[in-house]
Amino acid sequence: MEPYVRNLWYVAAWEDEVPEGGMLPRTLLDEPRLLYRLADGSYAALADRCPHRFAPLSRGKRDGDRIVCGYHGLEFGADGGCVRNPFSDLIPPNTQVSSWPAEARWGAVWVWPGDAEAADPALIPDFSFIDAGPPIVRGRTHMRANYEFITDNLMDLSHAEFLHIETFATNGALFNGEHSATQDDSGAIWSNWRMPDTPPRPFATALVPDGGRVDQWLEMRWHAPASMALFIGVAHAGSERQAMVVPAMANPHIITPETATSSHYFFTREPGEASEAMAKQVFDAEDGPMLEAIQQAMLGRxxxxxxxxxxxxxxxxxxxxxxxxxxxxxxxxxxxxxxA
Structure with a gap:
């Protein structure tokens, strides 16, 4: 059975990963793809393989909105059609490169690997919060694990009590919390943790009077295939989320399969060295090794x-x-x- 759902939007890259005037090769859903920005600001997502001798087009060059194969010079437009054969006025039949619909939203390039006629940009999940708050840094890490294992990890944040003891310092709050799984009218699935009347976590301790208590919540939203958003809040206990201790936080956690056993993980963080170090610790030293160990332990089963x-x-x-x-x-x- 096809391991990927095709008629969905996937994040291929952050826009700032795509070089101005250049090309970004990236494997998505087991397929080498070539991303580039067109003169009008839109994006193309072509198969990274020339149909002539199968050379990667990423080893070629740009000529405006055209891609020129670096092996024999065939030129392709943003729709994947061959527009020039340097050896003849005749363009052989089927000289076509696969092209996926691509849309820019929330600072990311989203691609649709399924039926192009069904690629409705209105189906891209809402991540408008990314640019609604203070400045952020867009990041990406690579994990040698299937995207559904990473989804499992994010939709069950109880592992923070064991895997992120120092970085998240939940200090047992989840053990006394209330967990629920719901689905809203948009089809999004939510994994919600509510932790009422708990001691504040270290980052908020100085903002709460001695002995003060807080209500905390962690709410993870999932849209297929693996576009997740985490909403975090800390308010003074009993205030019905009105007396916030710190401003509410929201972070994207968007996973796109690279292959059946590896994934691109797109996230944002605050600017600064401390935030960068925190992200590396959480993703590369804590979550990543555990998820990769799980992938290996499955032995392809x-x-x-x-x-x-x-x-x-x-x-x-x-x-x-x-x-x-x-x-x-x-x-x-x-x-x-x-x-019969």
């Missing part, structure tokens, strides 16, 4: 075939996995009926 133990805190992650299963089935080819 199917998740469900291994009969995983399900805990109550897994509810939202399991909903997300089941939703992807439904979407895969909806895209599967209809069985061929054989006449």
């Amino acid at each position: 199917d998740f469900w075939a291994e009969r995983p133990v399900i805990l109550s805190v897994d509810a939202a992650a399991i909903r997300a996995r089941r939703r992807l299963m439904q979407l895969r089935r909806s895209e599967a080819p209809a069985p061929i009926e054989v006449a």
